[in-house]
Amino acid sequence: MKRILAFDAAAIHRGNKGLDIDHIAVAHEVDVLLARMTLAQKINELRGHAPRPVEGLYYAGGDESLGLPPYKMVDGPRGARAGKATAFPVAIARAATFDVELERRVGVAIALEVAAKGGNVLLAPTINLLRHPGWGRAQETYSEDPHHMGAMAVAFVSGAQNHVLTSPKHFALNNLENTRFEMSAEVGPRALNELYLPHFKRCVVEAAAASVMSAYNKVNGVYCGEHAQLLTDILREQWGFKGFIESDWFLGTRSTAAALNAGLDIEMPGPYRFTDDKLELALASGELSEAVIHRNARNAVYQKIAWRLADLPVPDPRVVECDAHVELARRVAEQSIVLLKNDGGLLPLSNRSGLRVAVVGDLADIANLGDRGSSFVTSSAVTTPLAGLRERAEQTTLVHFKTDADLSALRDFDVTVVVAGLTYKDEGEFIPVAQQEAEGTDLARGGDRADLALPERERELIQRAARASTRTVVVLEGGSAILVDEWIDSVDALLMVWYPGREGGHAIANVLFGDVNPSGRLPVSFPRSMDQLMPWDVAALSVEHDLLHGYRYLDHHGHAPAFPFGFGLSYTTFTLSNLDVRRLGPSFRISVHVTNTGARAGATVVQLYVGCEESRVLRAKNELKGFGRVELAAGEAAVLEIDVSDDDLRYFDEAIGDWLLEACVYRLSIGFSSRDLPLAMRWRYANDDWTT
Ligand code: BGC
Numbered sequence: 060m061k062r063i064l065a066f067d068a069a070a071i072h073r074g075n076k077g078l079d080i081d082h083i084a085v086a087h088e089v090d091v092l093l094a095r096m097t098l099a100q101k102i103n104e105l106r107g108h109a110p111r112p113v114e115g116l117y118y119a120g121g122d123e124s125l126g127l128p129p130y131k132m133v134d135g136p137r138g139a140r141a142g143k144a145t146a147f148p149v150a151i152a153r154a155a156t157f158d159v160e161l162e163r164r165v166g167v168a169i170a171l172e173v174a175a176k177g178g179n180v181l182l183a184p185t186i187n188l189l190r191h192p193g194w195g196r197a198q199e200t201y202s203e204d205p206h207h208m209g210a211m212a213v214a215f216v217s218g219a220q221n222h223v224l225t226s227p228k229h230f231a232l233n234n235l236e237n238t239r240f241e242m243s244a245e246v247g248p249r250a251l252n253e254l255y256l257p258h259f260k261r262c263v264v265e266a267a268a269a270s271v272m273s274a275y276n277k278v279n280g281v282y283c284g285e286h287a288q289l290l291t292d293i294l295r296e297q298w299g300f301k302g303f304i305e306s307d308w309f310l311g312t313r314s315t316a317a318a319l320n321a322g323l324d325i326e327m328p329g330p331y332r333f334t335d336d337k338l339e340l341a342l343a344s345g346e347l348s349e350a351v352i353h354r355n356a357r358n359a360v361y362q363k364i365a366w367r368l369a370d371l372p373v374p375d376p377r378v379v380e381c382d383a384h385v386e387l388a389r390r391v392a393e394q395s396i397v398l399l400k401n402d403g404g405l406l407p408l409s410n411r412s413g414l415r416v417a418v419v420g421d422l423a424d425i426a427n428l429g430d431r432g433s434s435f436v437t438s439s440a441v442t443t444p445l446a447g448l449r450e451r452a453e454q455t456t457l458v459h460f461k462t463d464a465d466l467s468a469l470r471d472f473d474v475t476v477v478v479a480g481l482t483y484k485d486e487g488e489f490i491p492v493a494q495q496e497a498e499g500t501d502l503a504r505g506g507d508r509a510d511l512a513l514p515e516r517e518r519e520l521i522q523r524a525a526r527a528s529t530r531t532v533v534v535l536e537g538g539s540a541i542l543v544d545e546w547i548d549s550v551d552a553l554l555m556v557w558y559p560g561r562e563g564g565h566a567i568a569n570v571l572f573g574d575v576n577p578s579g580r581l582p583v584s585f586p587r588s589m590d591q592l593m594p595w596d597v598a599a600l601s602v603e604h605d606l607l608h609g610y611r612y613l614d615h616h617g618h619a620p621a622f623p624f625g626f627g628l629s630y631t632t633f634t635l636s637n638l639d640v641r642r643l644g645p646s647f648r649i650s651v652h653v654t655n656t657g658a659r660a661g662a663t664v665v666q667l668y669v670g671c672e673e674s675r676v677l678r679a680k681n682e683l684k685g686f687g688r689v690e691l692a693a694g695e696a697a698v699l700e701i702d703v704s705d706d707d708l709r710y711f712d713e714a715i716g717d718w719l720l721e722a723c724v725y726r727l728s729i730g731f732s733s734r735d736l737p738l739a740m741r742w743r744y745a746n747d748d749w750t751t
Contacts, residue, residue, distance in 0.1 A: 065687030065701040071163055071214050074221035077267030085365045093357050101356035107327040110497040115141020116178055117328045128369045133178035136185045136199045138169055138436035141176040145384040146436040149429045151538055152395035152557035154201035155579040157664040158688050159214040166218025168384045173223050175374045180224045186212045186258050187233045190608045191595050192583050195236030195486050195507040198538025199434050202582040203609030206683045209258035216266040227262040229274035229307055231255055231289055236489045236507045237597045240310045243277035246604040252711040260298055269302040269362045275311050282313045290322035303359045316346035324358045380439055392559040392566030397579035398628040400553040405530055407573025412454035415472040418445055419524045421462045423478035427536050429558035430505050432488020438561035444478045447564025451572055462520050466527040475528035479517040480536030507597040512542045525549035540585045543621055576630045578662035584610045585622040610733040611679035625666050625732035631657030638738040640727055642749055646704040651729055653699050655691035662690040667701050672724040
């Protein structure tokens, strides 16, 4: 039987230039350089050049006389935002693949395109925990779970750092869009360390992320751009971060001395707070010292030396939207599609000639790539769902009905495919007017979703189509959880396709017709109603962050969601057996047999959750601690191995201010979603020893 290791760290990190740095040699070289630099030269390294990007590149620092190139920063999480580039599925879609190797390859591809466009810093990944699915930028991030987030982010960073520097963002707790410039995320040490920071830490410690972008919001009342505890105590001192911290754009730097003293190294996109006059004043008043400027300038130039930035290869521009990247975008879109309902095995659609398919909805014919904020990417060609279906369904009669069309003719079709969902008008980054003016961006609404239901027009469309059709499939587009309760019983099948990128139409057609067996799993719980989630106020200026959100909250309160975290169906079936848990050093090695018991090849995502029984402190019922994607031919079986270290089982003890492995019973459960865990084993930890 083949053996599959769930997370192969050596494979994920291959080629990551950040992991190859000789820090002792670099530190010496940087100090020699700094000793030659004047105060003005140091100050020059602490800021971006201008509010407006030049061909997508935001410049910062750089001095030819010192042999220091500028940083040239490019957004973002779903492709290079510099002219036309490969528009990949949004990050949350890629997260639904639970496929770390694939995400590594997306990182490589996006970074190659960024480098080909002249950039050397990729302003991605976005790794703010999806605390509430209504967050406007949900689509940019990976998950409501920190372990899942960390695995995907580490894969992206390591892939991308084969070619350019990355900048995980926004540090930290940036998870409400409408009030992001003012709101304060209130958080205690335990939730901060266990939920909101671990994936940032992994990017820095495991994947050597070269830079980090601070956030707009406040944490516990202090703006992130001047938060000494976050920027210096945690990031640099505790995690040993060696790169530079740049502010988020425009309102991300709120002060001069306070920001620099706290450890913000580079103000982006241009000098507002770090202007010559303001710096002079701060120095004169004694609020700021030359030693701090020296320290931050050192941080700002460190990666220029460490990465030999001046010599970073610029790839052939033909890599942009090359066949391999387009093919990758299609493959990722295919794997990201989550089959949520399939009554009577309606899907896949049969390939018989003469099949009559009605495609309903304006969205079927629209390139729906996601929000139009800083992560917006345009491609030279985009395949819409309708175009993809037309190309695929050669022998099929295919007719498109617009949203406002008379749908009574649908009864004459074998099946109706309704394409419904959200667009950039419903959710996304909320671009401030000043930035829109500076960049000439369209007035895109975006922002948070106060309500997770579809807009009324889309809900009505689904209901009208379902009433008129014999059988109905809904293809749902959007960047996060959507309420389906009102209409789910009227339809036969449901696919969540997210914002699937430039190749989305091909991917949707391939899944509908069964060329591809769906294997996506939800990275965010889909509740039945808003009441099942924590209170959500998109105008809040202060938001309490505790230990329970997403599936943790649903489990704790005993709510059965519409579709749980980690859930997704397939055209085949899988079973788990032979769970074995062994101690291996300070870790558990969990192995389980996974068998494809159906008649088709397919892939499943096996998930490991840990619960702690008899704990002295509040614990989530189950927490994801490992997962592995397994591809199997019909009838085939494999052994999946997942490693979980004792450190992964610790909780952050607020009294001692450190991680603690509590003496209690640990339940290791394995299954196909947070609510489908057929196998479990218990281990007791007591007197520094483990027993079953
Ligand atoms: C966003 C960042 C982005 C930056 C540059 C900001 O408004 O929050 O994510 O990288 O703009 O476009």
